[in-house]
Amino acid sequence: MPPARVTQADVARMAGVSQATVSLVLNAEPDRVGPATRQRVLEAIGESGYAANPVAQSLARGRNSMIGVFTYEPVFPHGGGDFYRPFLIGIEAEAERQGSDLLLFTSAEVVDGKRRLSGRSRARLVITDGCLLLGRTEDKGELAHLLEDGPPFVFVGRRRLPGGDLPYVGADYIRATGDVVRLFLEHGHERIGFLGEMDARESLRDRLDGYRVAMRAAEMPTSEFDAAGRTPDEIVELVVGNRLTGLLLAESHRAEEIRSAAAARGLDVPRDLSMAVLGQPEIPLDTPLAWTGFRIPREEMGAQALALLVELIETRTKQTERHRLLPCLIEAGETVTAPPARSAPGGDT
Amino acid sequence: MPPARVTQADVARMAGVSQATVSLVLNAEPDRVGPATRQRVLEAIGESGYAANPVAQSLARGRNSMIGVFTYEPVFPHGGGDFYRPFLIGIEAEAERQGSDLLLFTSAEVVDGKRRLSGRSRARLVITDGCLLLGRTEDKGELAHLLEDGPPFVFVGRRRLPGGDLPYVGADYIRATGDVVRLFLEHGHERIGFLGEMDARESLRDRLDGYRVAMRAAEMPTSEFDAAGRTPDEIVELVVGNRLTGLLLAESHRAEEIRSAAAARGLDVPRDLSMAVLGQPEIPLDTPLAWTGFRIPREEMGAQALALLVELIETRTKQTERHRLLPCLIEAGETVTAPPARSAPGGDT
DNA sequence: CTGAAAGCGCTTACAG
DNA sequence: CTGAAAGCGCTTACAG
Numbered sequence: 001m002p003p004a005r006v007t008q009a010d011v012a013r014m015a016g017v018s019q020a021t022v023s024l025v026l027n028a029e030p031d032r033v034g035p036a037t038r039q040r041v042l043e044a045i046g047e048s049g050y051a052a053n054p055v056a057q058s059l060a061r062g063r064n065s066m067i068g069v070f071t072y073e074p075v076f077p078h079g080g081g082d083f084y085r086p087f088l089i090g091i092e093a094e095a096e097r098q099g100s101d102l103l104l105f106t107s108a109e110v111v112d113g114k115r116r117l118s119g120r121s122r123a124r125l126v127i128t129d130g131c132l133l134l135g136r137t138e139d140k141g142e143l144a145h146l147l148e149d150g151p152p153f154v155f156v157g158r159r160r161l162p163g164g165d166l167p168y169v170g171a172d173y174i175r176a177t178g179d180v181v182r183l184f185l186e187h188g189h190e191r192i193g194f195l196g197e198m199d200a201r202e203s204l205r206d207r208l209d210g211y212r213v214a215m216r217a218a219e220m221p222t223s224e225f226d227a228a229g230r231t232p233d234e235i236v237e238l239v240v241g242n243r244l245t246g247l248l249l250a251e252s253h254r255a256e257e258i259r260s261a262a263a264a265r266g267l268d269v270p271r272d273l274s275m276a277v278l279g280q281p282e283i284p285l286d287t288p289l290a291w292t293g294f295r296i297p298r299e300e301m302g303a304q305a306l307a308l309l310v311e312l313i314e315t316r317t318k319q320t321e322r323h324r325l326l327p328c329l330i331e332a333g334e335t336v337t338a339p340p341a342r343s344a345p346g347g348d349t
Numbered sequence: 350m351p352p353a354r355v356t357q358a359d360v361a362r363m364a365g366v367s368q369a370t371v372s373l374v375l376n377a378e379p380d381r382v383g384p385a386t387r388q389r390v391l392e393a394i395g396e397s398g399y400a401a402n403p404v405a406q407s408l409a410r411g412r413n414s415m416i417g418v419f420t421y422e423p424v425f426p427h428g429g430g431d432f433y434r435p436f437l438i439g440i441e442a443e444a445e446r447q448g449s450d451l452l453l454f455t456s457a458e459v460v461d462g463k464r465r466l467s468g469r470s471r472a473r474l475v476i477t478d479g480c481l482l483l484g485r486t487e488d489k490g491e492l493a494h495l496l497e498d499g500p501p502f503v504f505v506g507r508r509r510l511p512g513g514d515l516p517y518v519g520a521d522y523i524r525a526t527g528d529v530v531r532l533f534l535e536h537g538h539e540r541i542g543f544l545g546e547m548d549a550r551e552s553l554r555d556r557l558d559g560y561r562v563a564m565r566a567a568e569m570p571t572s573e574f575d576a577a578g579r580t581p582d583e584i585v586e587l588v589v590g591n592r593l594t595g596l597l598l599a600e601s602h603r604a605e606e607i608r609s610a611a612a613a614r615g616l617d618v619p620r621d622l623s624m625a626v627l628g629q630p631e632i633p634l635d636t637p638l639a640w641t642g643f644r645i646p647r648e649e650m651g652a653q654a655l656a657l658l659v660e661l662i663e664t665r666t667k668q669t670e671r672h673r674l675l676p677c678l679i680e681a682g683e684t685v686t687a688p689p690a691r692s693a694p695g696g697d698t
Numbered sequence: 699c700t701g702a703a704a705g706c707g708c709t710t711a712c713a714g
Numbered sequence: 715c716t717g718a719a720a721g722c723g724c725t726t727a728c729a730g
Binding site for chain 4: 354356357358368369372373376377401402403404405406407408409410411
Binding site for chain 1: 354400401402403404405407408413414415423424425426427431434437438440441442444445447448449450451452453454455456459469471472473475476498648
């Protein structure tokens with residue numbers, strides 16, 4: 001026999017008032033209920049240990065202090081990586097501050113190892129006041145749907161939708177990458193290459209854009225290479241073939257293997273080749289060097305995303321600025337220095 | 350203006366039936382509704398894109414597929430340690446399997462950095478079908494309360510309540526510690542000491558009990574030392590003073606510093622002193638040795654705890670065995686070998 | 699086989 | 715200031 005949960009009706013009986021009055025004490029302005037009645041109700045609540053049933057609240061008014069957290073993959077993966085953790089550190093801390101609980105949608109349907117945001121999963125979202133979305137394998141179609149007639153949500157990480165205005169809190173990769181490019185320029189580099197997957201993902205696009213914009217502003221020629229399917233040796237070959245003195249790595253996790261390959265070919269980092277990573281990899285690099293690059297403010301992104309979501313829920317107006325772009329801190333490191341002196345000033349004629 | 354969603358009433362209107370009939374088509378056995386009617390309803394559902402409102406379902410059914418997860422500290426701590434992670438890996442995987450969502454009680458009141466399970470936090474628990482409890486700073490009084498009139502719950506880790514029968518899924522430290530003791534005995538050790546905090550926590554008590562039982566069974570004298578407040582050097586002093594050839598460490602995280610102190614005093618592990626750790630520390634030891642000891646099945650504990658909880662929720666009977674003790678796998682390692690030969694056979698007279 | 703009705707536990711106009 | 719009532723969108727006995 002499940003211990004029957006205390007309801008407003010029980011409290012009302014104890015306090016000798018109507019159920020509606022209990023609700024008013026709980027929800028309305030203090031002066032909606034007379035002080036004496038109010039007192040009795042409050043006491044009854046204390047004694048009974050009453051707590052509002054959020055499901056009923058939800059149905060009646062549509063809010064329940066529950067924030068949904070939807071991730072496209074398990075929040076707690078078996079393997080080594082732990083992609084979501086830094087974001088969730090920020091999210092949890094902010095949730096504590098806001099006084100909301102977090103509902104992890106672990107019941108979502110899984111297709112090809114990725115959780116889907118459609119069907120029952122999608123319907124389940126409406127349980128919460130609003131929802132945080134995290135992951136790198138989102139389906140833009142699903143998002144468009146959600147935007148159209150779903151509960152409020154905020155994506156952690158910049159996401160763009162062709163026709164829509166998707167709320168997000170992202171990191172300013174464009175600017176951060178530009179900062180790194182300018183660091184190279186200040187050191188006197190002229191031939192600075194960009195290596196990354198030529199992918200449509202915003203986080204990668206933004207880095208590429210940042211590179212292009214900064215290079216163009218400096219009137220330097222760009223050299224972009226697709227990292228996909230290339231071995232470290234092949235990449236070093238590209239560096240040499242294009243006489244690059246600097247290399248930006250969008251794929252920061254490959255930094256160390258590329259440096260090794262360069263070393264094997266007699267190219268020392270940073271003496272002969274300056275390198276920088278555009279963001280820290282999930283799994284810290286096993287490296288003897290302090291890599292130059294920038295730090296992604298993941299915890300802050302999580303916290304701000306939740307803060308923005310709460311704002312959206314509370315105002316429910318289109319007025320609020322729905323996008324936030326947080327700055328990345330540049331890390332000086334030691335892998336970028338002046339380029340080697342040109343062997344033949346004026347070119348290699 | 351939130352886009353109005355299609356309800357059963359809408360579907361009923363389209364199909365020319367009652368709202369209840371729509372519900373029956375959706376939920377009851379196929380033959381509760383005549384094939385023709387059923388067909389019309391199904392068509393209307395298809396056309397309208399109807400999806401049941403899970404909030405309303407929850408309210409009507411009295412269950413909501415939400416499992417609460419209460420941790421005494423943040424699930425995602427800032428610092429290095431990550432105590433809860435392995436448990437939550439198991440919990441999340443099991444939740445996927447069971448089709449339930451996880452509600453993290455991040456709104457709980459915090460006192461001295463620990464979340465409390467009383468007041469509003471306590472009340473909030475009842476919104477879930479049942480709740481998983483994790484942490485090492487539980488208040489037994491709060492637990493007793495919960496047991497009395499709270500929702501079903503299961504503690505991850507063995508917990509005992511003087512008067513109550515608290516459901517848990519734990520690791521069998523008694524047996525695992527006994528296994529380690531027997532490993533020492535098989536190697537010929539006779540003077541085996543136990544070092545740990547003499548604390549009331551079950552996990553520590555169990556290790557001590559396991560040690561005592563196994564030693565008594567072998568008719569060996571026990572030597573127990575409180576690690577609290579003792580420096581590594583002082584501990585080594587105890588080892589020497591008591592002529593121990595073997596040492597069990599309940600506080601596995603101190604293993605390496607004690608080994609160093611022993612080495613500094615000329616005691617090599619395992620040549621002069623065999624050591625074993627009773628469970629892996631949260632943060633992996635920075636050590637050149639493979640430590641002998643046992644592995645705590647944390648993921649499995651999480652998964653089983655959730656499975657047990659669901660069972661309790663579904664059966665709602667006292668019949669179910671409410672306790673599960675999982676075996677710990679012994680790790681052979683290389684820190685336990687035969688004790689050094691006695692200098693004077695027959696004693697040191 | 700199907701509909702009308704009550705109920706899940708709340709919120710919120712609406713009367714007094 | 716307070717109560718009676720309607721309603722949120724479902725499920726589920728209970729009558730026909």
